[in-house]
Amino acid sequence: xxxxxxxxxxxxxxxxxxxxxxxxxxxxxxxxxxxxxxxxxxxxxxxxxxxxxxxxxxxxxxxxxxxxxxxxxxxxxxxxxxxxxxxxxx
Amino acid sequence: xxxxxxxxxxxxxxxxxxxxxxxxxxxxxxxxxxxxxxxxxxxxxxxxxxxxxxxxxxxxxxxxxxxxxxxxxxxxxxxxxxxxxxxxxxxxxxxxxxxxxxxxxxxxxxxxxxxxxxxxxxxxxxxxxxxxxxxxxxxxxxxxxxxxxxxxxxxxxxxxxxxxxxxxxxxxxxxxxxxxxxxxxxxxxxxxxxxxxxxxxxxxxxxxxxxxxxxxxxxxxxxxxxxxxxxxxxxxxxxxxxxxxxxxxxxxxxxxxxxxxxxxxxxxxxxxxxxxxxxxxxxxxxxxxxxxxxxxxxxxxxxxxxxxxxxxxxxxxxxxxxxxxxxxxxxxxxxxxxxxxxxxxxxxxxxxxxxxxxxxxxxxxxxxx
Ligand code: SF4
Ligand code: SF4
Numbered sequence: 001x002x003x004x005x006x007x008x009x010x011x012x013x014x015x016x017x018x019x020x021x022x023x024x025x026x027x028x029x030x031x032x033x034x035x036x037x038x039x040x041x042x043x044x045x046x047x048x049x050x051x052x053x054x055x056x057x058x059x060x061x062x063x064x065x066x067x068x069x070x071x072x073x074x075x076x077x078x079x080x081x082x083x084x085x086x087x088x089x090x
Numbered sequence: 091x092x093x094x095x096x097x098x099x100x101x102x103x104x105x106x107x108x109x110x111x112x113x114x115x116x117x118x119x120x121x122x123x124x125x126x127x128x129x130x131x132x133x134x135x136x137x138x139x140x141x142x143x144x145x146x147x148x149x150x151x152x153x154x155x156x157x158x159x160x161x162x163x164x165x166x167x168x169x170x171x172x173x174x175x176x177x178x179x180x181x182x183x184x185x186x187x188x189x190x191x192x193x194x195x196x197x198x199x200x201x202x203x204x205x206x207x208x209x210x211x212x213x214x215x216x217x218x219x220x221x222x223x224x225x226x227x228x229x230x231x232x233x234x235x236x237x238x239x240x241x242x243x244x245x246x247x248x249x250x251x252x253x254x255x256x257x258x259x260x261x262x263x264x265x266x267x268x269x270x271x272x273x274x275x276x277x278x279x280x281x282x283x284x285x286x287x288x289x290x291x292x293x294x295x296x297x298x299x300x301x302x303x304x305x306x307x308x309x310x311x312x313x314x315x316x317x318x319x320x321x322x323x324x325x326x327x328x329x330x331x332x333x334x335x336x337x338x339x340x341x342x343x344x345x346x347x348x349x350x351x352x353x354x355x356x357x358x359x360x361x362x363x364x365x366x367x368x369x370x371x372x373x374x375x376x377x378x379x380x381x382x383x384x385x386x387x388x389x390x391x392x393x394x395x396x397x398x399x400x401x402x403x404x405x406x407x408x409x410x411x412x413x414x415x416x417x418x419x420x421x422x423x424x425x426x427x428x429x430x431x432x433x434x435x436x437x438x439x440x441x442x443x444x445x446x447x448x449x450x451x452x453x454x455x456x457x458x459x
Contacts (some may be wrong), residue, residue, distance in 0.1 A: 021145060024144065025097070032175075033240060035176055
């Protein structure tokens with residue numbers, strides 16, 4: 001699998017994958033068959049922007065504007081790529 | 091004051107014990123619940139509401155055959171409205187395009203389909219029913235609907251040589267995942283243990299196949315291998331710990347820490363009709379009896395693995411020694427381990443020796459009391 005073009009690809013969560021707020025534990029999670037992925041740090045904000053309308057570049061820009069202190073540039077790309085390999089977004 | 095235990099993640103909802111198949115390895119109890127004693131859809135909706143409040147995020151809608159419940163849609167809706175992710179665990183019998191449409195409309199998220207063998211005739215022989223054709227159709231319906239499909243095969247002497255075929259079948263059916271789970275000897279599986287017990291070299295070949303497929307497919311099909319208990323001297327962390335990760339509600343509403351726990355003496359499990367689910371999880375005797383590590387006997391008590399495997403399976407300890415508080419005999423450190431290993435050297439069992447799972451005609455469990 002080669003990396004997707006960050007200027008063209010508009011990721012969205014796979015149909016089987018659900019982003020939910022886990023009230024009992026106070027975190028956000030991805031729900032899928034046989035698996036719960038607990039999202040830590042700013043991961044949730046990245047997933048929320050994966051709605052099929054924004055390119056990866058745009059997601060990064062939006063998050064940079066919202067969280068100027070965070071290492072957005074270094075983190076968003078690898079995280080999106082990992083989620084794609086896992087099949088959570090496409 | 092005591093600190094409440096961490097909340098459960100999952101709920102296994104056994105909606106009915108009725109099933110058109112007769113698999114002799116079934117882990118359901120020998121004493122199957124009658125349909126007239128099943129919880130209503132209203133009860134289930136209520137269970138899911140309470141479960142979600144408690145922290146449950148996912149449910150397996152299982153049985154028996156859950157499609158036999160005409161009100162399955164209402165049950166799925168209840169789970170969905172509580173924010174619980176649903177997975178249907180089915181043999182495929184009775185799944186039509188219309189039924190699947192109404193289930194996905196109700197919020198069903200994914201399907202796990204059981205298969206008994208890669209060869210249709212052999213699969214039907216093991217299931218004691220002409221069930222294979224329906225599975226093939228069900229698989230196509232599920233993938234056409236865009237739902238994730240898991241294929242699930244319980245392994246034993248009579249299908250372990252078909253692991254390659256099972257993986258090929260999962261690929262052909264467009265599955266995302268295949269679970270190859272060696273038989274756990276509970277319920278009907280325990281009754282039929284001799285006939286089901288695999289051979290050591292047969293197992294080794296199956297493990298080789300699994301490794302080969304994993305290399306070759308490189309994650310495009312997730313392959314889950316559940317190792318058999320009696321062979322490698324390692325106790326399984328049953329259910330991720332007693333009352334730690336998930337709970338089971340049986341067709342009549344009994345809440346259990348694990349699906350096989352109904353047979354344990356002194357458990358006194360209670361019914362969701364009589365008590366709030368939070369109280370059951372946090373405070374009832376059944377969920378606290380083997381929670382944590384305080385209850386442990388030697389050698390678990392002082393073992394460094396006690397926080398990883400929690401002393402193994404209570405149901406297995408009871409089934410094999412008559413004492414549920416003993417170290418799981420599957421562990422090589424257990425004083426009962428040699429007796430367990432001896433069971434793996436029995437003469438090869440025949441498929442025809444299997445007692446088929448049936449509601450009324452099966453022999454009743456021998457009491458340990
Ligand atoms: S194991 Fe077979 S008999 Fe038991 S519930 Fe599943 S399909 Fe039915
Ligand atoms: S002695 Fe008990 S805790 Fe230690 S490995 Fe065996 S079962 Fe696990």
